[in-house]
Amino acid sequence: MQLEELKQKFEKFLRQNGHKITKGRFEIIDKIASYGPHFEIEELVRWIANQDRSIASRSTVYRTVRLLQEFGAVREVIKLGNRTIYEFTAGKPHHEHLICVECGKIIEFYKEEIEEFQDKVCEEHNFTPLNHRLEIFGICSDCMVRKHENRRLEVGA
């Protein structure tokens, strides 16, 4: 299973960087993996607290998420106001996001050409890209429909 493989690699990563292998860290990975692709830390902390009492404190969650970012299994994908939405990338190929500002839905997409033209831009500026983030904020189709319906109700007899 992929998750097990990931955990083994993470274990290696921890060892190589002078960190210890603790139960808590791996439990947090399990929780993140079973939570869904996108999460906010506060959300995750509450979710964890609701099912298993105290497998990890808020600080430990923050610290572990940071480790997972260094390791490369977690990525900050959306910054909206003071919120940070993380993604459990775990082997998933790179992609970008559409974010519905009405309902918060997040749609993932990958567009080869966008990546290519980014590389082209970097070359033109002799810029060595390390990572990037493309966030498109807007309104998803469901919310668009809902808005039209409401308008109809307001306007109609």
Added chain:
Amino acid sequence: MQLEELKQKFEKFLRQNGHKITKGRFEIIDKIASYGPHFEIEELVRWIANQDRSIASRSTVYRTVRLLQEFGAVREVIKLGNRTIYEFTAGKPHHEHLICVECGKIIEFYKEEIEEFQDKVCEEHNFTPLNHRLEIFGICSDCMVRKHENRRLEVGA
């Protein structure tokens, strides 16, 4: 001059939204305009405090920047960690940013094709885009040269 035109439009915007025309607001615009294209609020507050004693308090700067965002003359362009870098867009055409993680340099660019493919993606998902932000983090050419030089020093005799 463009700045005057912008201020006139902002004045109209304020009136239309039940806000008052105050000296402070326009002084803040002047400061932002003369500061440079990109700024962080704390930076701006300190800068203002250093030249003119108390043309505006921190709160007023925050409030005015928010108004300018609603008005459309200021945009949050980079979110890096807990930092927010704003841009005084004032009529400038839309563009994206390369951000050097070594020296903080910000390079603006516009790539028609990237915009087009974004629209294509949105269409494919029946998604109505409102705005977007593309941040490419990496190392600028100057810093790349500097890194190589340092390496040479370390390795060399």
Added chain:
DNA sequence: CCTCCTGTTGCAAATGATATTCAGTTAGAC
């Protein structure tokens, strides 16, 4: 299995960015 050292945990307190409250001040409609 014991010991010791170092990294880890949980909590509470600190931080840093931003928002809000409130009392005093002004813009600008009448």
Added chain:
DNA sequence: GTCTAACTGAATATCATTTGCAACAGGAGG
């Protein structure tokens, strides 16, 4: 001018995140 609603500054609150610290637990070496 008068009056009210909006504005300002200062202090305070809030929210996400980080840090200091004391107690604790991996895991290397005996």
